[in-house]
Amino acid sequence: MSDMTPFTRREFLCGSLAIISTIASVPTFLRSSATALAAPANDPRRPGKSGQNILVVIQLSGGNDGLNAVVPYGFDDYYKARPALGIDAKTVLSLDDRAGVGLNPALADFKALIDQGQAGVIQGVGYPNPNRSHFASMDIWHTADPERGSARGTGWLGRALDDMGGKVSKTKQAEGPSCVCIGNDSPLAAEGKLIKPVTFDRVESFRWAGRDLHPALAEAYDVVNRDAAAAAELPLNDQSQLPFVLRTAMNAQLASDRIRAAVAKGTETAFPNGQLANQLRMVASMIRAELPTRVYYVALGGFDTHSGQAGRQNRLLSELGKSLKAFYDEMAALGQAGRVMTLAFSEFGRRVEQNASQGTDHGTAGPVFVAGPMVNAGLIGKHPSLAAGGLDHGDLVHAIDFRAVYAEVLDGWLGVESKTVLGAAYGKAGLLRA
Amino acid sequence: MAINTSLASLTDRDFGYAQAQHLLARAGFGGTPQEIRKLQALGVEKAVASLVDFESIDAAALPAGEFAADILRPATTEEKAEYLRARRENDEAALAALQTERVKRENEDRRQMRQLEHWWLKRIIESPRPLEEKLTLLWHGHFASNHRTVRDSYHMFMQNALFRQHAAGNFANLATGIIHDPAMIKFLDNDSNRRRRPNENLARELMELFTLGEGHYSEDDIKQGARALTGYTFNDDAFVFDAKQHDGDEKTLFGQKGKYDGDGFVKLLLARPACAEFVAFKLYRHFVADVASSKLLAPPQGVVVKRLADMLRVSGYELKPVLKSFFASRHFYDDSVMGNMIKSPVQLAAGTIRALRTPVRNMDTLSNAMGLMGQRLFDPPTVAGWDGGPAWINSSTLFVRQNLCVYLLTGVQPGRKDKEKSAYDPKFLTAGLPAQSPPSVVDHLMVTLLGAQRLPRRREQMLTFINERGGMKDDSVLALLLLITAMPEYQLG
Numbered sequence: 001m002s003d004m005t006p007f008t009r010r011e012f013l014c015g016s017l018a019i020i021s022t023i024a025s026v027p028t029f030l031r032s033s034a035t036a037l038a039a040p041a042n043d044p045r046r047p048g049k050s051g052q053n054i055l056v057v058i059q060l061s062g063g064n065d066g067l068n069a070v071v072p073y074g075f076d077d078y079y080k081a082r083p084a085l086g087i088d089a090k091t092v093l094s095l096d097d098r099a100g101v102g103l104n105p106a107l108a109d110f111k112a113l114i115d116q117g118q119a120g121v122i123q124g125v126g127y128p129n130p131n132r133s134h135f136a137s138m139d140i141w142h143t144a145d146p147e148r149g150s151a152r153g154t155g156w157l158g159r160a161l162d163d164m165g166g167k168v169s170k171t172k173q174a175e176g177p178s179c180v181c182i183g184n185d186s187p188l189a190a191e192g193k194l195i196k197p198v199t200f201d202r203v204e205s206f207r208w209a210g211r212d213l214h215p216a217l218a219e220a221y222d223v224v225n226r227d228a229a230a231a232a233e234l235p236l237n238d239q240s241q242l243p244f245v246l247r248t249a250m251n252a253q254l255a256s257d258r259i260r261a262a263v264a265k266g267t268e269t270a271f272p273n274g275q276l277a278n279q280l281r282m283v284a285s286m287i288r289a290e291l292p293t294r295v296y297y298v299a300l301g302g303f304d305t306h307s308g309q310a311g312r313q314n315r316l317l318s319e320l321g322k323s324l325k326a327f328y329d330e331m332a333a334l335g336q337a338g339r340v341m342t343l344a345f346s347e348f349g350r351r352v353e354q355n356a357s358q359g360t361d362h363g364t365a366g367p368v369f370v371a372g373p374m375v376n377a378g379l380i381g382k383h384p385s386l387a388a389g390g391l392d393h394g395d396l397v398h399a400i401d402f403r404a405v406y407a408e409v410l411d412g413w414l415g416v417e418s419k420t421v422l423g424a425a426y427g428k429a430g431l432l433r434a
Numbered sequence: 435m436a437i438n439t440s441l442a443s444l445t446d447r448d449f450g451y452a453q454a455q456h457l458l459a460r461a462g463f464g465g466t467p468q469e470i471r472k473l474q475a476l477g478v479e480k481a482v483a484s485l486v487d488f489e490s491i492d493a494a495a496l497p498a499g500e501f502a503a504d505i506l507r508p509a510t511t512e513e514k515a516e517y518l519r520a521r522r523e524n525d526e527a528a529l530a531a532l533q534t535e536r537v538k539r540e541n542e543d544r545r546q547m548r549q550l551e552h553w554w555l556k557r558i559i560e561s562p563r564p565l566e567e568k569l570t571l572l573w574h575g576h577f578a579s580n581h582r583t584v585r586d587s588y589h590m591f592m593q594n595a596l597f598r599q600h601a602a603g604n605f606a607n608l609a610t611g612i613i614h615d616p617a618m619i620k621f622l623d624n625d626s627n628r629r630r631r632p633n634e635n636l637a638r639e640l641m642e643l644f645t646l647g648e649g650h651y652s653e654d655d656i657k658q659g660a661r662a663l664t665g666y667t668f669n670d671d672a673f674v675f676d677a678k679q680h681d682g683d684e685k686t687l688f689g690q691k692g693k694y695d696g697d698g699f700v701k702l703l704l705a706r707p708a709c710a711e712f713v714a715f716k717l718y719r720h721f722v723a724d725v726a727s728s729k730l731l732a733p734p735q736g737v738v739v740k741r742l743a744d745m746l747r748v749s750g751y752e753l754k755p756v757l758k759s760f761f762a763s764r765h766f767y768d769d770s771v772m773g774n775m776i777k778s779p780v781q782l783a784a785g786t787i788r789a790l791r792t793p794v795r796n797m798d799t800l801s802n803a804m805g806l807m808g809q810r811l812f813d814p815p816t817v818a819g820w821d822g823g824p825a826w827i828n829s830s831t832l833f834v835r836q837n838l839c840v841y842l843l844t845g846v847q848p849g850r851k852d853k854e855k856s857a858y859d860p861k862f863l864t865a866g867l868p869a870q871s872p873p874s875v876v877d878h879l880m881v882t883l884l885g886a887q888r889l890p891r892r893r894e895q896m897l898t899f900i901n902e903r904g905g906m907k908d909d910s911v912l913a914l915l916l917l918i919t920a921m922p923e924y925q926l927g
Binding site for chain 2: 132133135136139149150151152153177184185186191196197198199200202203204205206207208209210212213214216217220221223224225227229230239240241242244245246248249251252255256306351353355356361362393394
């Protein structure tokens with residue numbers, strides 16, 4: 001078990017040593033992080049300029065029906081399996097006329113991104129012995145560990161950030177969170193051994209709620225929580241936890257200030273309404289404000305379409321496309337698109353055959369959507385076979401292991417050795433431009 | 435100042451209000467000033483006994499834990515036959531129907547899991563036997579398994595009952611019980627530990643995390659131990675010893691030869707010198723200093739852990755005598771110990787409700803907050819339990835912690851306009867105080883909430899706050915409670 005977290009005894013011992021050696025400037029650690037946060041955006045010392053690549057992950061929860069998102073309209077078996085649900089070939093936005101694969105028309109905005117060379121679809125992504133439980137399969141995608149699933153305890157992004165964190169100085173760590181998740185729960189994917197993500201559903205919850213009750217309370221709260229001088233009165237006791245909580249409180253205020261100011265300032269371009277668009281707008285505003293955050297995590301739920309699938313899935317796909325398009329328009333306006341890559345995944349695809357309720361049940365492999373000018377535009381890899389002989393008990397057989405997708409993102413985009421994070425080498429999915 | 439490492443009992447004269455408050459916080463989840471004064475009046479020995487000998491306290495008023503055992507159950511013979519038929523005949527419709535039924539049951543089980551979580555959280559908040567719940571939580575984090583993996587709420591309930599049954603009993607019963615526990619067997623794959631294909635998971639964690647700690651066994655001990663545990667499985671809700679799958683041959687464990695089974699293996703482990711020390715460290719970590727590894731203890735703390743280990747050896751792993759001596763000891767009330775532990779999320783939530791008697795409010799909101807603070811009950815992240823200590827607090831969880839207190843005190847949730855109706859009246863806290871005297875109110879509330887962690891400057895800051903608003907107002911006590919629970923040092927206890 002690790003004895004370190006970003007705020008462990010080891011670090012607070014360092015803090016204590018600083019107190020001993022430079023008693024006159026006691027809260028050095030507080031002041032230095034405060035200065036760093038206040039540094040102007042064009043300060044070359046800031047991380048997050050060119051060279052600091054950012055990854056945005058979109059979790060499509062519920063099991064997105066891959067076959068009706070990325071449609072194999074040239075495959076007869078597709079229409080046999082989906083007499084009522086199949087997407088009319090005439091309306092499909094074709095990406096490959098020869099193979100006969102294209103996009104659900106609801107993904108028109110995503111298609112526009114592809115046409116701009118800013119998006120791609122990795123086909124048939126999955127893993128061996130697929131698990132059809134939402135929770136178990138989601139845990140597998142989060143931990144990148146089909147054997148142990150949630151028992152692994154850390155996620156692929158958390159472990160990657162742990163590895164990156166080792167190279168970042170304490171001052172930089174204090175400048176802001178390396179991972180921001182928007183949602184009700186911290187995703188397991190972002191849990192590291194050392195790095196814990198900053199998670200909030202609304203930006204207002206990333207601050208003290210008592211502020212809203214009375215201005216005098218807000219004022220007194222700030223006196224108490226931004227009390228750098230309090231550290232000066234501390235007894236010099238290495239075993240005391242007090243300096244740690246005082247410093248964490250101070251850092252929390254600074255991070256909150258920065259994130260809330262960023263979100264309040266908003267974006268340069270307009271975003272559509274909707275759950276995902278709102279989340280991506282927040283992400284965009286944080287990128288605009290040059291936060292040092294390397295990984296953002298957002299989610300869009302509702303893909304568990306056991307009945308009445310068409311209307312619901314189309315709305316969700318349309319929201320995905322529109323939101324991503326708006327996000328990359330904003331990134332382009334900011335001149336930041338080149339350092340922001342997006343990856344959208346779902347815990348599984350759905351069964352090839354539709355069910356009796358105009359829906360589909362839990363299946364296996366599915367497409368992973370990627371966006372950003374660094375990705376190979378269009379279709380990536382080969383569509384899985386739909387022929388009876390190519391299926392496994394009526395389910396798709398994956399063409400690309402999801403860990404090959406992660407590996408390429410880690411090695412080629414985030415600059416972290418994938419073998420360390422994933423425990424083995426998985427090659428590349430071919431999603432990044434050569 | 436040197437840390438007092440003596441395990442000799444504190445004198446009653448030294449057992450003041452602050453000491454009684456510390457005892458109730460650490461051996462329980464804290465309490466009101468009235469409860470603390472009552473405990474103090476008992477004197478140290480009786481105060482400790484009142485917490486440790488909890489069986490004599492009537493807990494009948496607590497909500498009974500009644501949960502359905504059969505939401506998830508093994509398939510019946512007919513169901514199995516139907517599945518095999520559908521599979522054989524490639525009857526996709528029938529397979530889909532079976533899967534739909536399965537998904538329905540799993541959803542129902544998750545609903546029950548949520549109820550189970552609420553039930554335990556409520557028990558922690560309300561139980562008149564707080565130490566019983568605190569120890570149950572200790573064993574839950576020690577022999578950690580989670581519903582995500584076990585995926586059977588009733589098995590989690592049974593495991594919780596095991597921990598509560600032996601909470602302050604004998605550690606040997608816990609260690610033996612856990613290898614017969616369906617949830618743990620499932621969690622650590624011992625249901626697939628078979629004679630010809632041993633699975634080492636349970637054997638490894640039994641030594642590394644449950645009894646000895648890393649470095650006190652060899653890889654070969656794991657292999658041999660796994661053989662001893664073969665055939666320890668379960669059917670439906672009951673432990674089953676599957677003799678056909680058990681490897682009854684001779685094993686060599688720690689240099690000793692014998693035809694050990696799982697129970698024999700556990701007996702050997704309990705007799706290892708490292709075991710008592712490992713358990714002693716766990717107790718110390720839970721009640722005194724939440725550090726991730728015994729290597730992080732200061733040398734005097736290490737001395738105390740060794741003494742506790744000796745006591746465990748003498749008592750034959752009976753926990754009560756050890757807990758009694760320990761909670762009465764001078765070391766337990768040392769300045770370096772009092773008020774210097776980072777509260778777990780459970781401690782923070784239950785402690786705030788118990789000390790201030792706030793409404794419990796919405797259990798779903800509360801358990802969501804537990805999740806955001808990183809300690810959802812029945813959901814420790816891994817078999818190693820929660821990291822604890824400083825890992826509880828970062829800039830994200832700190833706001834959740836502070837906002838949980840705002841929610842308990844006012845019903846207000848961050849960013850939400852609506853507010854829960856049930857109002858909180860803190861009048862009882864200041865009963866008998868000169869209500870118009872800011873210093874006496876501020877002092878009293880700071881003692882109540884912060885115990886030993888009171889910074890002199892905070893008193894001034896709070897008095898300034900009151901004076902700038904023109905003295906005590908109707909809502910001043912509530913305002914002070916909001917501010918004091920938002921102080922960084924409120925995270926310590």
